[in-house]
Amino acid sequence: MNKQLSHYVNRDLSWIEFNRRVLQEAQDLNNPLLERVKFLAIVSSNLDEFMSVRVAGIQDQLRAGYTKIDFTGYTPAGLWKRLIKRTTQMVQDQYKTYREVFRSLGKEGIAIREFEELNASQKKTVSEYFHEIVFPVLTPMAVDQSRPFPLLHTKELYLSVLLKREDDPEDEEPLFAIVQVPSILPRFVPVPGRINSKKTEFVLLEELIEQFIDTLFNGYMTFAVHPFRLTRNADLSLNEDGAEDLLEEIEKELRRRRWGVPVRLEVDRGMHPYSLELLKEELEIEDNLIEIDGPLDLSFLMKFAHAVPGYDNLRYEKTEPIYPQEFDETDDMFEVIRQRDVLMYHPYESFEAVNDFVMQAAYDNDVLAIKMTLYRVSGHSALVQALAKAAESGKQVTVVVELKARFDEERNIAWARQLEKAGCHVVYGLVGLKTHAKIMLVVRREQGTLRRYVHVGTGNYNDSTATLYTDIGLFTSHPIIGGDASALFNEVTGYSSPYDWKAFGVAPTDLKEKLFRLIDRERNNALAGLPARIVAKMNSLSNQEMIDKLYEASAAGVKIELIVRGVCCLRPGVLGRSENIKVISIVDRYLEHARVMYFHNNGDEEVYLSSADWMTRNLTRRIELMCPVFDPDLRRALINMLQLNLNDNVKSRELQPNGSYVRVQNDMLPFRSQFAARAIPQWKNYM
Known part of the structure; x- marks a missing residue:
């Protein structure tokens, strides 16, 4: 060797x-x-x-x-x-x-x-x-x-x-x-x-x-x-x-x-x-x-x-997550989400908004169905209580519980039994695949028609870890996302032919191929002399095909900035292969857990939230989800969030070609991204 x-x-x-x-x-x-x-x-x-x-x-x-x-x-x-x-x-x-x-x-x-x-x-x-x-x-x-x-x-x-x-x-x-x-x-x-x-x-x-x-x-x-x-x-x-x-x-x-x-x-x-x-x-x-x-x-x-x-x-100075301002002065979260998409950045913004949404859906007479995935749940989950209440009130409640969530198996078995007793339809996913996607769908009757409300997240529906991990959650009633959400649950819970996803990328069927297409588009733009940039934030990057695809893009001139908290098998900064790739890792007070992907697309920028890291297991052996952010203001907010991370020179380390990490040092004033992100909602307007 x-x-x-x-x-x-x-x-x-x-x-x-x-x-x-x-x-x-x-x-x-x-x-x-x-x-x-x-x-x-x-x-x-x-x-x-x-x-x-x-x-x-x-x-x-x-x-x-x-x-x-x-x-x-x-x-x-x-x-x-x-x-x-x-x-x-x-x-x-x-x-x-x-x-x-x-x-x-x-x-x-x-x-x-x-x-x-x-x-x-x-x-x-x-x-x-x-x-x-x-x-x-x-x-x-x-x-x-x-x-x-x-x-x-x-x-x-x-x-x-x-x-x-x-x-x-x-x-x-x-x-x-x-x-x-x-x-x-x-x-x-x-x-x-x-x-x-x-x-x-x-x-x-x-x-x-x-x-x-x-x-x-x-x-x-x-x-x-x-x-x-x-x-x-x-x-x-x-x-x-x-x-x-x-x-x-x-x-x-x-x-x-x-x-x-x-x-x-x-x-x-x-x-x-x-x-x-x-x-x-x-x-x-x-x-x-x-x-x-x-x-x-x-x-x-x-x-x-x-x-x-x-x-x-x-100890660290005590901080309390703020309740998302979009929901702060309303008793009807459905009305807010009908008017505009809402983005939440945990733990700076409170996960209580997710609990409140499920609770409102449970008690709303016009809500017909609630469907969601549960991967890791806290010991005293308000979400589970709300789902049980919804089922007891006659709503169709379907919960995809992942029993194989490592080291949380016993807890998830207990929740599954509790939900079944309350009348929920509990589904254990597909044979051979872990259900790792984070999604909730609420179907509501409005003015003689049905409207779908969707929550998509980068982290688990766990109110305990939501105070310790940085994650992104999106509420939307966008009809295209709603349609994809319904199709996803149909695939997981029943028999369904492969679906032509309008917005989602879904593993193991097409997420990897969709990411490859997005990376290749940047590569082709770079070869054509156009601006080309990728920024991707995740927990781990270890899939060989994905790394090779990034190497190809770098060699073509695409500027690639990766924010990878944990494992990264890519070697950046190697002449002729990865000199256009920079990899940083941020380890700080909160565990950086969000998965967010940005593609420049010749100025028509695209941003995606995802449950999937770029690992072989996520791309080939799990049900994972990548969802676009359509609202231009929210896209800009997520780009700002990524820029916060990239500008960190206090808790950021940069991966070297030899596999070691060194602290980021530059002439800028000390900048700690997690402290800056506490200034909600100012982070949405950063830079």
Whole structure:
């Protein structure tokens, strides 16, 4: 393999670069301390998913003896070695950052203490907490000839315990047991304040259990207690064709997920060699073993950062999303949308408007039908409640629930059952395809005719993530979009011949081809000496055909600016191939999640919203949607939004030809796009 000749960055190595950018936010001294803590948690959560899905997939290839080189020039074996090396280094950097952040937090009066650091009064209080709250839920699991090694659940925290009897000879092999640290209890235990001290102190739950571990093993001496954590392969492998009931099949597969092949073992640095060897042997793990100098699984820091009372000076300034001004002074959202399209930019504008729209539709006597897709839904979704209410009132309510939304399967199963009980028609999509499109259709009777109202979004119908992710939503009653929306639902829920889409691009049938036509149009304009420009914002870009198409356009002279938050397999700035392509990534307070595409079209500009990233799975194995924005004012607003991102020189990094990222530096005044976007509605008139 000659990596110098590769035209592409490997997807998994690119992902590691993305998670490193997240880690850089934890390292950024300009970010408030408790926000840096959150970024440390995100690094851990991201790495968990990466290990349980992507690295697990490579492990499967190795077990199957797969040796084929991928389009970026890597064999599974070669990629595995690089991933293990780079993720191990990332974890080391993460824990170095953890220590630095908590040293700074200590100066502010926030500390996670070891038990021995507590005074007598504090020890007494946490001891009472252990005996009253923790001890009753602990279950020691001995491992010996009569009790086999227990099933260890993925991503749960355990303690390995070595024991012996007092009269055992010194060379006697120790006894081994496992204790699960109960995830039902908070990982951090508040410690009462010291006299004349304003410090906020905590002790970790595993530290507390370790201090009192002898209470679980009466008559034995414990002499080595160390935390460890296992990550298993979490990818679902469904035979949808043979599944009579998809919901039941997924429930079975979720139970099987607990038995997934071990992928990674995290252990406390300094773990006793006997315990370590036993775990490695039982779990059959050799080369993805990570020794950690600090608390295992820093994802708990997200709850920790939220739970610390006060200290607003160590957090981002509180901001409240504003209610879209178009709906602010009306009780009839249908009337507003009849008159003009409405664009919303979350989280700066409130997702409550979407909830209110569904609620109004549920109670409106003239609404005949509501149809929508649900991919990821929050734990207490007002949307689901409104849909149930609409069905109970006699409206035709059809909900396409994606049961295979990774790691949200159980929640979606629960919502599906709740909706079915309320009388909704629940559809689980098409065999072999995830339904990832974000669309809602409301059919309303008006003056003897029917009018369709449509909401199309770039993000999920999830009011929780809508406060954390940047996404775009469009309300419209445009008849062409309404017609396409009806046809889309007919294809997903019934039998329908391929439709001649008037406005939409829909995967897997024609979205990729439509994007190719739009890119080729810019290329042809450039070859004809006309202005040609593409600006595209997305989460990931990894489809080889799409990258090659962009290379062709760049070579023809099209100016291409890509805003790709995460994975990007395209190499920009390569002479003769991609010198006209610039790629930036913005990692900041909110997760950049919107998918927006702009094409200059010789001055007759076109802008599209989409649910799809430019990845193979989105373009070929999912039901995805790309929708044009017809209103010229809203098109200009989205172009302005893209320009905000392109002008960011504070939280923006630029992709280099070698696959690394460097912070954008220029002579402009500091400009942070997410802070500028808070100035709603001024962003719509930016530049």
